[in-house]
Each structure stands twice: as structure tokens, then as C-alpha cells.
Amino acid sequence: MAILLSVVPSHSPIFWSCVGVYADVVKLLSPSKRLQKLAEEIARYSRRPPETPEQALIRRMNEAQTLAEYESCTIDLDHLQGHEAWKEEKDSIEPGYNPDVIENQVVRLRSAVIERDTAALHHLLRTGLSRDLGGMNSLRLYKHSWFGTKKLIDEYINTVLEAIDMFSETSSGNDIPTIEVRRSQQSLEDALKFFGRSALTLSGGALLGMKHVGVVKTLWEAELLPEIISGASAGSIVAAIVGSSTDERMVEVLDRFPFSDLAVFDPPGTGRLGWLKQRVYTVLRTGAFFEMENLKRVMKDWLGDITFREAHYKTGRVVNICVSSAGSAEPRLLNFVTAPDVFIWSAVCASCAVPGVFSPANIYEKDPLTKEEKLWMQNAKQTFVDGSLDHDIPMRKLSEMFNVNFFIVSQVNPHVRLFLDHEENFRGKQPGAPVPFRTPFQAAKEVLREEIIHRAQQFADLGIPQGLYRWASLFNQQYTGDINILPDIQGSEYLNMMMNPTSEFMLRATVAGERATWPRMCRIKNCVAIELALIQAIHRLRDRVNFGPEARAAREQKRSSSRGRPGRGRSARPSFLRRRSLSIESPVSGENGLVPPVPLRVRRNVSLGNISMKPTFSITTPRTTPYLSPQVGIEQDILADALVMTSAQSETLSGTAGTDSQPS
Numbered sequence: 095m096a097i098l099l100s101v102v103p104s105h106s107p108i109f110w111s112c113v114g115v116y117a118d119v120v121k122l123l124s125p126s127k128r129l130q131k132l133a134e135e136i137a138r139y140s141r142r143p144p145e146t147p148e149q150a151l152i153r154r155m156n157e158a159q160t161l162a163e164y165e166s167c168t169i170d171l172d173h174l175q176g177h178e179a180w181k182e183e184k185d186s187i188e189p190g191y192n193p194d195v196i197e198n199q200v201v202r203l204r205s206a207v208i209e210r211d212t213a214a215l216h217h218l219l220r221t222g223l224s225r226d227l228g229g230m231n232s233l234r235l236y237k238h239s240w241f242g243t244k245k246l247i248d249e250y251i252n253t254v255l256e257a258i259d260m261f262s263e264t265s266s267g268n269d270i271p272t273i274e275v276r277r278s279q280q281s282l283e284d285a286l287k288f289f290g291r292s293a294l295t296l297s298g299g300a301l302l303g304m305k306h307v308g309v310v311k312t313l314w315e316a317e318l319l320p321e322i323i324s325g326a327s328a329g330s331i332v333a334a335i336v337g338s339s340t341d342e343r344m345v346e347v348l349d350r351f352p353f354s355d356l357a358v359f360d361p362p363g364t365g366r367l368g369w370l371k372q373r374v375y376t377v378l379r380t381g382a383f384f385e386m387e388n389l390k391r392v393m394k395d396w397l398g399d400i401t402f403r404e405a406h407y408k409t410g411r412v413v414n415i416c417v418s419s420a421g422s423a424e425p426r427l428l429n430f431v432t433a434p435d436v437f438i439w440s441a442v443c444a445s446c447a448v449p450g451v452f453s454p455a456n457i458y459e460k461d462p463l464t465k466e467e468k469l470w471m472q473n474a475k476q477t478f479v480d481g482s483l484d485h486d487i488p489m490r491k492l493s494e495m496f497n498v499n500f501f502i503v504s505q506v507n508p509h510v511r512l513f514l515d516h517e518e519n520f521r522g523k524q525p526g527a528p529v530p531f532r533t534p535f536q537a538a539k540e541v542l543r544e545e546i547i548h549r550a551q552q553f554a555d556l557g558i559p560q561g562l563y564r565w566a567s568l569f570n571q572q573y574t575g576d577i578n579i580l581p582d583i584q585g586s587e588y589l590n591m592m593m594n595p596t597s598e599f600m601l602r603a604t605v606a607g608e609r610a611t612w613p614r615m616c617r618i619k620n621c622v623a624i625e626l627a628l629i630q631a632i633h634r635l636r637d638r639v640n641f642g643p644e645a646r647a648a649r650e651q652k653r654s655s656s657r658g659r660p661g662r663g664r665s666a667r668p669s670f671l672r673r674r675s676l677s678i679e680s681p682v683s684g685e686n687g688l689v690p691p692v693p694l695r696v697r698r699n700v701s702l703g704n705i706s707m708k709p710t711f712s713i714t715t716p717r718t719t720p721y722l723s724p725q726v727g728i729e730q731d732i733l734a735d736a737l738v739m740t741s742a743q744s745e746t747l748s749g750t751a752g753t754d755s756q757p758s
Contacts (some may be wrong), residue, residue: 113137137455143560148174155240161312162666164612168222168241177239184246186238187394190229196250199227203253207260215261220281222253223289223624227499231576231621242670243614251620255627258282259434262631266638286628292621293322293414293492295575299506300448300591301326303704307351308607309504310336314344316615321629324427324488324498326416326481328444329504331358332440337413338405354396356573358389358446359594382453383447383592387569389446394437399467402441403434412496416442416481416488420454424482427491428457435459436470444478448735451592454479482507486571500621501575504607508588509731510573514580552580577617581610616670 117137121130143312145153151174155167172178180186184193199222206214225231230247242248262272265278296306296312306329313319314336325333339347362370376385405413412430415438426432428441436459444455454477457470470476485491486507492498505514581603595603611618637646 112359114421130453158609158612161316161608161612161615161666164609164666165241165670169551172242180238181242181245186235186244188229188232188234191232191235192228193244193246195228196246200246200250200253203257205259207253210260210264212261212264215257216278216281219254219261219285223285225621225624233617236617241613245621247620248670251623252623254472258624258627258631262634265346268634268643270638272639275635275638279632279639282628282632282635286625286632289625289628291322291497292320292500292502293324293496293498294320294502294504294623295487295489296323296325296333296488296511297503297505298327298329298480299508299571299592299597300328301599302506302581302583302587302591302603303332304351304356304595304603305506305583305607305610306332306504307348308581308604308609309579309611310607311348311604312608312611312615313502314348316619318615318618318626320502320622320625321410322412322414322492322498324414324416324492325445325446326486326488327446328506330391330415330442330481334393334413334415334442337374338397338409338413338438340409341501346680352604353597356392356600357594358392359384359592361388362594380441380453383451386443386447386452386455389452390439390443393442394410397437397439397442399460400438401435402438404426404428404524405438406430406753412604413426413438414488415445416483417441417444417457418481418487419480420449420477425481425488426478426490427485427488427495428447429495431495433457433459433470435462437467440470443632445481446558447478448480448545468585469615484571486510489572489574489577495729502577502618502622503571503575504579504581504610505572506581506583507573508591511580511583514574514578551744577614579607579610579614581606615668619670 114137116558117133121133121137122132124133127660142567148171151167154172155164158164160168169178172181185196186193199218202214203218205211206218227250230250233248235243261278262282265275294310296303296309299305306325309331310319319336323337325331326634335347335351360372364372372385373383377383400408402413409647414427414428417426417428419426428436433441436457440455440458443452444457446452447455456477458467459470460466461468487501487503489498489501492501494659505511583606590599632649637649641649
């Protein structure tokens, strides 16, 4: 029997039949009642009903190692359960969803692209782009299937992306007058300003914040990582490292994370007895639990002495670090606009200074003349603490400064996760009503949260010291965005939140972040692709104005080498990210990730007649919808324009503050 079990595969029915027989024998012959009970359980398990195709797909989905594997399993599940039919249908029960508006825009854009009508595209791109056109950004539209949403929405996104590509190509030709190129560039900049920007915000959470690495890894490999990245507390560590790394170094950085020195709490190799002695000594000397020097050493090793301005010029990304004033509830958002010469490592140390865990920290900057380190704002008494205390997710400030109106939030704060639900997860059953049902458990959590906020306000009114009730602000913030990524947290991980991460934990945390991001990738693509395509097109037109043909070709080759290459993901590219050609003359399959057009279906619409809907391409850079207030005033316009200025313009306008360089 033992030989047979060692030869037969574990997934074979023969294997489990043998296990059942073996368990029955043990049950009959064993004198121990405990062993008999165990054998009975094993025998019952071995005779369980065979796995259905649906169960097999769900198991494979939960065990998927890559986004491509996950996509394949979920699409098969949608076919098996009939959800693909819902995707093909035009209408839906969701309130606010208007497919006719989306279809009309697809027809107009496709007509302009096929006819290569740049005048029509000029008007459509400048005035007709919207993240929530026809209500297509509704979360409920992504709760009817395991992966993806209405095909009509995919067609709209892909048609817009093709239109942007065609417009920038035809407007950047060598025979086009420079004044016309500038006009086209201005049109795209206006379109981007109206469309808005997206931001990735990484929450605090001590050791749990390392799960953000998996979130960033998934978005970067899919080429959907927003240029604006914000982090608070532990999230600031990941935001700072990723935001100051070029695309050429990103693979190295992501590979280094699990095996690098991240001993931010204690020196490497500290034993249990040494840990206890160090805690007593540190508390008696500083009043805090840990030394800031360990965190400072780790961040300097990762970042060096790079400043916010230097990181922005180097990568084109906008790093934002949240800090709070130690003496008052005055939140600050540090970036290349508000603190251009501040060392990023210094801002991260201040953002991680949780009261009682680390001592309040000073912030340091680089002297513009001597390049020496000095106190920021020349005030040694001004200290800062954990940014999560006052604004874990700085939506308002990002909206005001950079016209951000769409937020992707990776949330791992333990006190926040208690009150959050996995609202975007699909459970295999489509909604049967247009209004979601609120469970009693959800209502109870909301009542508890409101009660905590109410009691904290009473303490403030009674004159209780600020340090006691300020912690209640942790419950009185906006912790969610437009898309919320909630990595799974194991119960044992709560006990080790203040311990140095091991390589094994970092690998598990990265996988947890990736798996939490996969179910939201279709919505992220549909919300971010248009924005990133507009930014790329603006860069192309600015190169046409500022550089000659050879220099433009070199810069375009450099950008292309970091986009869409197999080495970025190092695995099969998911089909929803592959581009399909909209034009009649399609490229050869396989070149640059492009695939030829598939046969078109005809959709009947009473107002439009028979319309041939051509599949387009799935882009490598997604975009978002307006959600907050738009930019107002000249100062905000200047800040938005600064985000897309090229290095050539920086050289031309040397000495002018706020100029931006093109990302590498």
C-alpha cells in the first residue's frame, strides 16, 4: 500500500481511494481512540465528491503565480458561469450607466481615426475625454464577472488610445510646421488638464507596509504605475524608493527589496536578550521604543542624498511624503514643489516617527549653494511625526497641487482594515438589484467608528491634552479612494509589526500585494490608460519641438526600451494588456506586443442602426476619471504644466523655478 501511494500522483482518484482504505484499516486495528478518530476524518475526506470544473478553476485562480495565469483562470470561469454573455450585452441594471453615450463617442473617434481627420481628433480629444463617460466608471460594473467589464467600455478605452497615438504621430512629422506642432501639444495638455491625474497612495502600517511592494510591482510590470506616488509612515519607504528609481533600475530595485537590509527597528543580528536590553535603554534615554538611527541608516543606504527635486528630474515621477507637525495638528505634504531641496531620506524618517515608537524627527535639506546638509526652515525646534496621524491619504492636497482626481489606495493600516470591506471583490454571483445591500455587520462597524470619533471630540471640548485625543484622528480620516487595494493580513503578522522584516516575510508580503492587485487590474487599466497615453503623446510632441530627428529617435528608442519589453514582467503578458490595431493595415502578430484585429461583431442600436464595432488594442498605460474639485487659478495651472516639462526646456529656462524634466 505504501509503495502504491508513493507512485500514484496525489491528484489521482486512485491515490485517494488507497488513502481511504488505509485509513479504514488503521481505524479498525488501532487501540487509540484519538488515532481512530483521526483515521475516520481522513477516510471521510478521501471519499469527498470529485472536484467540479468550477471548483478546479477557483483553486487554480487562488494558486496562480502570475497575472497572466490569474487572468486565464478568471476568463475561463466567466465562460463557464455565463458571465461573458453579460459583458457582450449592451445594457445593464446599474443606475447611471448609459451605453448609448459611450457608443456614440466610440463611433465618432473611430471615424476620425480611420479617416485620419486630425481636425476632428483635435476637437474630440480636447473636449470629449472623460473618465466617467456614460457612468462607465461605476464600481458595480466590475462586480458582474471575475475579470473585466462591458466590452463596450474596453472598446472606448482602446479607441481613445489609438486616437491619441494617431494624433501624436501625424502631428509630429518632420514636414509639420513647428507652430502646428505646438498647437497640437497645447491641445493634448488641455485634454490632460481636463481629464485630470491619477495618484497611487500607500498607507502606513509598520511592517505590514511592505505589502505595498507587491502592489507597485504589479502596476509597474503592467506599465500602469501612476507618475504621482504618495506615502505615509511605512508607505513612505516604498514610495520614496520607487519614486526615485528610473525604469531602467526598477527591476533591480524590486528584486533587491526582499533580500536587502531593512532593519529599521534594530541593528541586524540583534538577539532576544539584546532586543530587551536595547528597548529598556532606549526608552529611558529618549522616551521612545526604537532608535531613529537604524531607520536613518537604512534609508540613506537606499536613497543616498537625493532630494525631491533631483528625484523628479531623474525619473519624472512625483514623490510625496506625508508628515505631521509634532506640536500641532498641522499636516504637511513634502514634494518637489513644497520642499524641493529636502533630502528624501529625512522626510521618510519624519513620516515614520510614530509617537512613542520613534522620537520626533527634524527634517534636513541640501543647501543650494554649498550643497551641505542643514535644517529645513532653519528651525531646530520644529520636529515632525508620523504622517498617518493627520492625513494617511492626502487627497485634498494632491488634488489642489497636481490636479489629481483619481486615487488608487493600497491600505494596510490595521486599525483601518477593521472597518473596511473587500467591496470590489466578485464572489461568483452577479448583483440582482441596482442598489447594494448593507449587511448588519457593516452597519455595526460604521456605528462603532462614529462613536469613537464622537468621544474624541468630547475629549477635545473638555480640554484634554492634545496628545491623548489626537490619536482619534486616526479614525476620522478618508482612508479609501476610487480603487482600494487591500492585501490579505494574517493574524500572526499583527504580532510582528514592530520587528525587522525577514527575507521570507518580504517574499510573502510581495506575493500578498500582487494577489490583492490582480482582481482590480482591469479597472485600473480603464481608469489610468488614457492619462498615461496623453503624457506620452505630449512628450513626443515636445521632443519634436525641442530636438532634431536623430535626437528624437534616440529618446524615443530609450523610452520604448523600458515599455512593453518582455524583461519587465518576465512572464507571459496578460491578453487584456496586449494592443490590437484599429487600422486596416495591422502590424504582424507578435511585434511589440501587437496582435491583429479580430473579426468584428455587429451591435444593433435603435438610435444608431447597425454599427460595426472594431476591437482595438489594450494599451500599456491606463488612466482615471475626475473625482475631486478641478484645478483653480493660475498657480495650480503652473504646477500642472510643470509636471510635463522636458529637460530641454529646463536647460533653456535655467534658473526658473518649477520646471520639470521628461521621465527617463
